[in-house]
Amino acid sequence: MQNNYKPPPVAEAYFFDLLQSLHYFYPMRILITNIKQLCQIEQPSENKLRVAGRDMAILPSIDNAWLLIEDELIHSFGEMATMPEMNADEQIDASGRLVLPSWCDSHTHLVFAAPRDGEFVNRIKGLSYEEIARQGGGILNSARKLNEMDESELYEQSLQRLHNVIAQGTGAIEIKSGYGLCEEGELKMLRVIRKLKENSPVAIKSSFLAAHAYPIDYKDNKEGYIKLIIEKMLPRVAAEGLADYMDVFCEQGFFGVPETERLLEAGYKYGLKPKIHANQLHHSGGVQVGVKYKALSVDHLECVGEEEIASLMGNDTMPVLLPGAAFFLGMHYQPARKIIDAGLPVCLATDYNPGSCPSGNVPLLLSISCTQLRMTPEESVHAVTINGAAAMELEKSLGTIKAGKIANLIITKPIPSLAYIPYDYGNINIERLILKGNLV
Ligand code: NIG
Numbered sequence: 081m082q083n084n085y086k087p088p089p090v091a092e093a094y095f096f097d098l099l100q101s102l103h104y105f106y107p108m109r110i111l112i113t114n115i116k117q118l119c120q121i122e123q124p125s126e127n128k129l130r131v132a133g134r135d136m137a138i139l140p141s142i143d144n145a146w147l148l149i150e151d152e153l154i155h156s157f158g159e160m161a162t163m164p165e166m167n168a169d170e171q172i173d174a175s176g177r178l179v180l181p182s183w184c185d186s187h188t189h190l191v192f193a194a195p196r197d198g199e200f201v202n203r204i205k206g207l208s209y210e211e212i213a214r215q216g217g218g219i220l221n222s223a224r225k226l227n228e229m230d231e232s233e234l235y236e237q238s239l240q241r242l243h244n245v246i247a248q249g250t251g252a253i254e255i256k257s258g259y260g261l262c263e264e265g266e267l268k269m270l271r272v273i274r275k276l277k278e279n280s281p282v283a284i285k286s287s288f289l290a291a292h293a294y295p296i297d298y299k300d301n302k303e304g305y306i307k308l309i310i311e312k313m314l315p316r317v318a319a320e321g322l323a324d325y326m327d328v329f330c331e332q333g334f335f336g337v338p339e340t341e342r343l344l345e346a347g348y349k350y351g352l353k354p355k356i357h358a359n360q361l362h363h364s365g366g367v368q369v370g371v372k373y374k375a376l377s378v379d380h381l382e383c384v385g386e387e388e389i390a391s392l393m394g395n396d397t398m399p400v401l402l403p404g405a406a407f408f409l410g411m412h413y414q415p416a417r418k419i420i421d422a423g424l425p426v427c428l429a430t431d432y433n434p435g436s437c438p439s440g441n442v443p444l445l446l447s448i449s450c451t452q453l454r455m456t457p458e459e460s461v462h463a464v465t466i467n468g469a470a471a472m473e474l475e476k477s478l479g480t481i482k483a484g485k486i487a488n489l490i491i492t493k494p495i496p497s498l499a500y501i502p503y504d505y506g507n508i509n510i511e512r513l514i515l516k517g518n519l520v
């Protein structure tokens with residue numbers, strides 16, 4: 081006779097509660113064994129805040145390793161030859177596979193309403209990024225679309241993009257506003273980012289970038305827009321705790337150095353440290369103003385020479401290179417070698433946005449940094465792990481494989497070497513992901 085008995089829901093709920101409370105006393109453990117190479121490790125005695133200059137060439141790793149995760153944290157790791165006896169709820173055999181910390185992508189504009197493929201074609205036909213912007217396209221085009229879209233749809237689209245970049249190995253990400261360019265639009269974007277923070281297993285930081293472009297209504301009243309940002313938007317953003325950082329597109333034709341200074345000072349009054357767009361299109365003084373205002377990072381840096389490098393020396397401001405934008409806009413690349421050879425750190429980020437880099441694919445970014453910036457695979461991995469974490473103030477909890485850090489990890493497919501990741505360009509060699517100690 082068929083047994084149709086189903087325990088009543090209340091019993092199921094009781095059983096679930098019991099499991100939860102057992103979990104409280106007995107932490108969940110995942111043991112990964114036979115790891116071909118455990119990359120970017122950090123010993124308990126170290127306090128790695130960033131990696132700079134020549135040190136970027138060496139990626140500390142263990143061949144033939146094991147790693148234990150307990151709940152959401154990395155518990156311990158070592159060589160297989162000396163692995164102690166251990167119990168685990170789940171065991172993963174990583175033979176032939178590399179394990180790395182997840183990517184930390186410190187500069188994106190992942191919340192947007194529509195692609196800009198029409199502008200892409202116009203650029204192929206000869207229009208420049210700046211000409212398109214002057215004709216009301218570019219950022220203003222994105223602002224029009226964003227202000228027409230309601231918050232829930234914007235959230236759903238952005239969540240989809242976030243899921244895609246997570247599948248490509250991203251475990252921490254910064255996301256900017258800057259396509260609202262009006263009080264309601266900017267707040268809408270920041271609320272979407274907050275909702276992504278609340279509902280995603282990855283670490284998310286948000287930057288307030290109302291100073292991304294002057295909106296059409298303020299074309300002839302630039303002072304009015306700056307006042308709107310400082311007097312109206314910033315107090316609301318701060319009161320609702322919607323942003324971690326203050327961003328400005330410091331560039332000729334956008335926000336000049338004096339305007340940037342006023343905006344950064346205003347941000348500081350509300351506790352927002354700067355992370356700014358600098359020197360993308362011209363030697364605009366953005367790097368120097370960022371250093372002067374102790375920006376956490378100055379980002380883009382296509383137009384960087386001796387003066388900019390000199391101003392970065394001896395300061396904590398992180399140079400963040402966005403070669404995906406230079407690639408997509410057909411511009412010259414950032415002088416990564418000069419920056420590293422000067423002894424500075426380099427961080428790489430995607431700049432994922434609908435205009436200058438419609439891709440948040442970090443493995444592809446690594447292929448670009450190796451082939452076009454002549455950064456080695458080891459330097460490139462430092463740039464998107466510990467240095468990316470530092471550019472988001474997450475270096476104490478992410479960016480290396482260290483006991484006590486959050487277990488956000490990439491397990492690759494079987495691959496011959498670390499170099500294979502950027503070498504096999506356009507492909508994603510990730511087999512499994514662990515976020516906050518959970519297999520995803
Ligand atoms: O970082 N340069 C300024 N902002 C973005 C692009 C914005 C856009 O074109 O939508 C960037 O490249």
Ligand code: FE
Nearest residue numbers: 187189357431
């Ligand atoms: Fe950007």
